[in-house]
Amino acid sequence: AQRVTQPEKLLSVFKGAPVELKCNYSYSGSPELFWYVQYSRQRLQLLLRHISRESIKGFTADLNKGETSFHLKKPFAQEEDSAMYYCAPSMDSNYQLIWGAGTKLIIKP
Amino acid sequence: EPEVTQTPSHQVTQMGQEVILRCVPISNHLYFYWYRQILGQKVEFLVSFYNNEISEKSEIFDDQFSVERPDGSNFTLKIRSTKLEDSAMYFCASSGTASNQPQHFGDGTRLSIL
Numbered sequence: 001a002q003r004v005t006q007p008e009k010l011l012s013v014f015k016g017a018p019v020e021l022k023c024n025y026s027y028s029g030s031p032e033l034f035w036y037v038q039y040s041r042q043r044l045q046l047l048l049r050h051i052s053r054e055s056i057k058g059f060t061a062d063l064n065k066g067e068t069s070f071h072l073k074k075p076f077a078q079e080e081d082s083a084m085y086y087c088a089p090s091m092d093s094n095y096q097l098i099w100g101a102g103t104k105l106i107i108k109p
Numbered sequence: 110e111p112e113v114t115q116t117p118s119h120q121v122t123q124m125g126q127e128v129i130l131r132c133v134p135i136s137n138h139l140y141f142y143w144y145r146q147i148l149g150q151k152v153e154f155l156v157s158f159y160n161n162e163i164s165e166k167s168e169i170f171d172d173q174f175s176v177e178r179p180d181g182s183n184f185t186l187k188i189r190s191t192k193l194e195d196s197a198m199y200f201c202a203s204s205g206t207a208s209n210q211p212q213h214f215g216d217g218t219r220l221s222i223l
Contacts, residue, residue: 034211044152044200044214086152099144101151 006087006100013077014108021072021103023061023087033070035061038084047072047085057081077107111135115201115215122191123223130186130218132201141184142202142212143176145169152200158184188220196222 003026013019025031033050048056050063050070061072070087087100114133122128134141143155156166158176175187184203188195198219202212 043216044202046211046213049211098154099152 004087004098004100006085006103008103009101010104010106012106012108015079016076019072019074019077019081019105019107021085021087021105023070023072023100025068025070025087033061033063034088035059035070035072036086036088038086040083044086077105079107079109081105082107113201113203113213113215115199115218117218118216119219119221121221121223124193125190127187127189128191128220130188130199130201130220132184132186132203132215133182134184134201134203135205135213136182138203138205138213140164140204140210140212141176141178142204143186144200144202145197146200146217147194147197155186155199191220191222193222196220 005024007022011019011021035047036044037047038044047059048054048061050061058076059072059074061070063070072085072087074081082105084102084104086102088098113135116131120128120130132141139159141158144152145155146152153169154167155174156170156176157164158178161178163176173189177185177187179185184201186199198217200217201215204210204212
């Protein structure tokens with residue numbers, strides 16, 4: 001079965017500390033991978049996708065096919081990073097997004 | 110920047126009634142989606158729509174649900190004979206000229222079934 005796992009429902013770190021939000025997937029082949037973010041009282045929005053290999057708001061995510069992971073990282077957390085983060089790999093021909101359960105990130109001052 | 114818009118923002122309906130949730134996707138987008146999020150749970154895919162037909166649907170999207178693109182701008186989700194467990198946030202999304210492009214989401218409609 002296609003499955004996405006975000007093991008941490010809640011992650012709390014201090015401002016300036018490194019952040020890593022974990023995402024593992026169970027797919028064969030090469031999935032398209034996304035991280036979406038939902039800030040308080042805002043809509044879901046794309047944070048980054050792996051094929052663009054870019055850094056958005058200081059976040060990066062590397063696809064590790066050996067570990068089937070797509071962890072989201074930022075070296076120095078900022079208070080405005082507090083939000084819900086969803087890992088959304090997709091595999092089938094329609095690129096349906098199969099969502100992880102989400103991780104709530106809280107950055108403490 | 111163009112946005113996906115959803116109306117209403119909050120819908121309260123008696124159990125057993127029908128509801129229609131409305132979405133206006135970004136104008137040049139070709140792929141449309143509905144998701145739902147029950148309070149405290151993860152976002153769940155319901156259905157995708159392309160070229161005036163459903164391209165994929167999840168197990169959640171049973172005969173109680175239907176989607177329609179009645180004109181060139183709106184994309185609607187109809188829920189018949191609503192149940193208490195249909196209470197959730199419903200998100201509409203659209204993406205551009207290829208299905209693997211990022212999806213743009215609306216603010217959602219909060220559906221409360223009494």
